[in-house]
Amino acid sequence: MTADQAAARQASHENLQRILLRELEMAHQIILNGLALMTPEQKNAWAEMNAASGSDSAGTTRYHERLAAIERAKEQA
Template identity: 50%
Template sequence: MTPDQAAIRQAVAANTQSELVRELQAAHLIIRNMLGLLSVSQKAVLAQRNARDDVDGEGITRAHEREAVIKRAGGVA
């Protein structure tokens, strides 16, 4: 691989990471907005479904886990 090819590959990887962080940040905000609209019973159903699908975490939406990943990737949660 030439130095130019390596530089292009690195730039593509950095761009992809930036895109992924932006998308994760958007998802984080969407989930927060959604939670604000759900009733207590709807949140309970959401928690049950997340547990059933084995995607439960510290909270019903894995907010803490998402925030940690966003921060590690250089984003702001």
């Protein structure tokens, strides 16, 4: 691999990281927006669905895990 090819690969990798971080940040905000519109009953139903699918955590929406991932990604950027 030439130096130019290595630089292009690195740039592509960094661009992908920025794209994925932006998408994760947008998903985070969309989830928060949805929660703001939900009734407590709807939030409970959502929590039950998440638990049944194995995608639950200490909270309904994996807020803390997602926020930690966003912060780690920002540190790497």
